[in-house]
Amino acid sequence: MLTIHYFASVREAVERSEEQLELPENVANIGDLIEHLLLLHPHFEAVFHNDLNILIAVNQTVVDKSQALEPGDEIAFFPPMTGG
Amino acid sequence: MISVQSEDFSLEQEYQKLRTEAGDVGAIVTFTGIVRELYGGTGDKRVATKTDTLYLEHYPGMTETSLANIVDAAQKKWPLLAVRVIHRVGELKPQEQIVFVGTASGHRQDAFDAAQYIMDFLKSRAPFWKKQSSGKDSHWVDARVSDAEALARWQDS
Numbered sequence: 001m002l003t004i005h006y007f008a009s010v011r012e013a014v015e016r017s018e019e020q021l022e023l024p025e026n027v028a029n030i031g032d033l034i035e036h037l038l039l040l041h042p043h044f045e046a047v048f049h050n051d052l053n054i055l056i057a058v059n060q061t062v063v064d065k066s067q068a069l070e071p072g073d074e075i076a077f078f079p080p081m082t083g084g
Numbered sequence: 085m086i087s088v089q090s091e092d093f094s095l096e097q098e099y100q101k102l103r104t105e106a107g108d109v110g111a112i113v114t115f116t117g118i119v120r121e122l123y124g125g126t127g128d129k130r131v132a133t134k135t136d137t138l139y140l141e142h143y144p145g146m147t148e149t150s151l152a153n154i155v156d157a158a159q160k161k162w163p164l165l166a167v168r169v170i171h172r173v174g175e176l177k178p179q180e181q182i183v184f185v186g187t188a189s190g191h192r193q194d195a196f197d198a199a200q201y202i203m204d205f206l207k208s209r210a211p212f213w214k215k216q217s218s219g220k221d222s223h224w225v226d227a228r229v230s231d232a233e234a235l236a237r238w239q240d241s
Contacts, residue, residue: 078211083212
């Protein structure tokens with residue numbers, strides 16, 4: 001099972017803050033997961049196909065799309081941080 | 085050492101805690117960030133808008149981990165006797181305190197540099213997001229190029 005979190009403007013655009021799904025067999029890395037999510041939720045297109053401003057974290061560390069995935073991973077998609 | 089909280093904080097209390105924890109300290113630098121009333125007016129031809137509220141979202145767990153990593157990195161670079169970081173989350177009004185960084189060291193330059201380093205990394209690496217509301221309008225605050233530039237200056241050091 002994967003847990004996926006969405007934050008801030010990404011959360012609003014995808015209209016959910018969290019979802020869980022079984023790691024599909026054809027999903028080896030984050031790039032594959034994004035393609036899978038686009039099939040499941042066509043409205044993610046607006047967010048993920050203009051992905052210059054999307055950051056990805058796996059198990060709470062920022063990674064790129066080539067990051068390999070394992071069952072149990074915690075994934076998060078969010079815009080650049082604006083704290084402080 | 086690190087707190088992510090909705091409550092306000094007392095500069096005086098945090099300063100005294102740093103002083104006590106640091107022991108034989110020579111310099112304490114404290115930085116307090118405050119919510120501005122006007123956002124977005126400078127530089128890029130945008131008109132400043134008046135903020136009614138600022139909403140701070142964060143990624144529980146990753147926020148604390150990333151702040152701890154930033155503080156660890158600062159402690160490796162400078163001989164720090166104590167460090168305190170507080171970031172508030174939730175809904176804030178203009179002129180409320182939003183962030184606190186305190187560094188204690190034997191000498192002022194280390195305390196100044198470490199405080200600036202922690203703030204620079206906090207702004208671009210800790211998962212906080214600001215949403216500004218003005219009247220009926222609200223929008224997520226864009227990351228600033230100047231924040232990325234502030235980080236770049238530490239890359240050679």
